[in-house]
Amino acid sequence: MPHPFLTISKQKLPQAWTITPNSQALGQLAKGIWDCAVQTGSRPLVVLSTAGPLIGVRAALEQNRPKDLPHSIAFLPQVISFTDWLEAAPGAWKFPKKQTDLERWLSVFVNLRKHKVLQSWFKAESEAGAWGLAQAVVDACDSLSEVVVPQLQSELNALLQTHTLDTEAWLKKVELVLDQAVAKAYVGLSRNVVDEESAVLLTFWRYLTNIGDPVIRKHLAMAAQMQLAKANAEKDRTTVRPFIWVQTADPKPIDQELIDAYLQDYAQFATVVRVDLDWKSVALWPEALCGLDVDGHIAVANSQEDSQIESNIQSHRQADWRLLAARRFEELAWAATKSIESHLIAGKKNIALVAQDRLAARRARALLSRLGSALQIRDETGWKLSTTRAAAAFDIYLEIIRAPKEGPSASALLEFLQNPYFDISCSLNQAPEVCIGLIARLEDILIASQAKSGWETFTMAIERANSYATSNGGSPNPLLINLIKFVRRLHTGWQQSMVDCSSAYVLLEKNLQEIGMFQRLEKDAAGKQLLEALKGFDLSSGVYKELKMRLPEWLSLLKTVIEGASYEEVGKEAQATLSILPLSSTRLRQFDAVVLVGCDEQQLPAFSEPPLFFSDTLNRYLKSSTIAAQYVQQARDLSQLLVSCKNVDLLWQSKSKSGEPLRPSAWIQRLQAKLKDWRVIDAKPELYEGKSQPIAMSVSTPDQNLAIPVTVSPSAYKALRDCPYRYYVSSLLGLRKVKEFDEGFDASLAGQTLHALLKTFFQALKTEEAKSHAPIHQGIAARRQWMIDHLMQCSEKEFERLIAGDARVLGTLRDWQKQIPSFIDWQIERENQGWRYHDAELPIGFILSLTDPDGVQRDIRIAGRADRFDIHDSDSTAAAVIDYKNQKMKKIVDRSENILDDPQLLIYARAADESAIAAHLPGRTVGQAQWITLKAELDKGEDKNIRAHAIEDMPNAMAQFSEQIEKDLNSLWARKPMRAFAPDSICQYCEARGVCRKGMW
């Protein structure tokens, strides 16, 4: 039964009225407010303790507007939330400047530095942990201030009355009063705390409390509102509007005291009505009905209350309360989606999804997005700004700033360059057409050279690629170097040990402008909000503008602020609306249907993170929120939700991640015990049946229109030999896996460097040999020493830049330097056999002519780059080809056993024979081919051949190879079926595995 509105008395006391929080609650409230307006003949001011029901109350007032109202009260009564009411306090301009959250965290930071006692306590904290702690400290200090500041109310009132025009002087007085109060309270509170943790917190509170704190502002605002009412009442009491306070949620005891005192005082000047919620006919559990006792514990229900609950349950039972259990997370999200869909099909327009399980709600939201613009989804649970694409892009930029002084990793660099908010044409100041494909080219170079980190490494890789392009008829791209230089300059700008807050912000803004990110973020809804959040870091006009901190600290603060910011989606008109919200936000709101996901015993009720510093007992002492109070509030919210809405679906996951059974929340179980026919429905996904064909080994016949490459590299030919299907996928279709960088450092660039330095060394050797008095001619020992010393120096020099890019390469250099004496011994031994170094790094190839099935003559070029050619001193027709391998001898021996499947050396030998002039070997034939390991196992002993491995029976191998390659290329050009056929050792690392689906057949 609704409670009729009271008859307003003339007594100068607050008057109490209650409403029943059921589906008619807003209507009852609206009627009461109008009744108050009519009785008092003036337009009331309605303040709601929470903002959630604001729109609902205004709409209900409009719907329930009485007819024939006098002019003076014809306007809709003013309805405002408590927070907005505080902001609207008269004379708020002269209140102390409001401190932002950021400024308050910084004040914790400053105090930590200033006070040794605090430092010793928190010295172990990491940057991110320290900012998290700063937030907790600020929250805890607010709780302490909440208890202390009410004692100041009379002083604050007196100060407001002085009406001094000099705001500065006024602020000084407020500050003084506060300081005195804090000092006094500190002494009192210190007596009550015994543990070290609370003592530290009190110390913080002593230092941090400031007149810009929200608690102080709240009290000043309330005092100012009261002053206004008093001043008006003194002139004419009838001009003071009636004040209706609507308590929409159970207040914390400290808030209750505060508002009670306020209402009491206000009642001296005007009518005051306090509206509370009456749970008697709504509560479905005793705790929702009885609440807390005087000591803050959950009150025990008596038999009369128990029977009231029994009758409530029976009378409110709805046929459309559904209880749905899903076994797995995905099934739960599907079941929630299906529930929402069924409500939409039934014509419901305003649906709530209560996100008790936030992950499942997010997943359901993603599944519902396929409904398109017909459904507007409003997420009130606080979509984090950090989860947006804009924030992710910004984070990648921070990764670059944060990189060590040698430079970032290649993956971080590429991620930064490839993010959609990076504007390459703006960064390089070039026309967009010029920049097309630049980043893809850079990616190819870095991956091919395995340049994994460091500015010097990237620059070297690009220089090498550019010089290769120049010497092979390609076109080098100087913009690539400019691009690296540009990002490097950004990075260097941040390489200072300490940054000050205001110049760091200026530099950040400048960087964002330079990379075009600022402009792109401005065009994006989330980007705009991100820029807004970053603006908070513009501390140029505040006290912290010169505050210095280490760069990681500043960056971590930046991340903490973005992490805490929420993203507000722009709403669009749609046929139906789905609000995703926490249980507390359903209070006094109306929905056509509600889906509550996550009603298991672990998530319902859900308690807020306990404060870092206070125990539950201390919270009680501080009159703050306790676990028991949260428990009661949630029981009430759930009762209200079930009672107010006919269609409520309660969903939970009946098996935990570890496979343990999960029961529904105890509240649901207790209802089930009373409602015997309330059965659980198993939410099972719909199953579709179909028959599949077993997959057979993949075979593909190249299409007539598919171009076959006319150049074949040794590695492409190896791929064709290994598995024709793999060649089909990689070389004919051109499909490539997105390559990633392995952990570790740049083996390949280091490999290239080894090749390059060996070439440099042997060229220097040739030059030295040409000098008749060089020490190299003074016997074997002197020659050996010169060679060792020179190769050592050469190695140091060539590796220098690589090490500057990535210090880990130093290990590779040292490993290689250990190899040098043994390598030189092998070289001298070879020289003793009459062989001389001739040339290295030589591009070389031969042409294979064949006729395709259409009778067209095809010239296929088989070409590669040979590592080294040697010539024989005493045999003017003999030459040898050498391939350096950065592998152990065992691998090389294995490789030689399948020489026809990996005939790289045979290709070079044939190429040198067929184009002796191009190979600089006129009149000579390559009769020897060998692999040289640069990773010899030195401990295997000197008597064994640990460095070289030659191909046996070269003439025979050459003949077989020539016959084989012709046959293979003829089949390829005949477009014969290409089968997926390879041993597991090859399939293991095959990129085409996902296409051929080996393992499925």
Ligand code: SF4
């Ligand atoms: S996984 Fe094996 S069979 Fe399949 S394409 Fe690769 S190499 Fe061939």
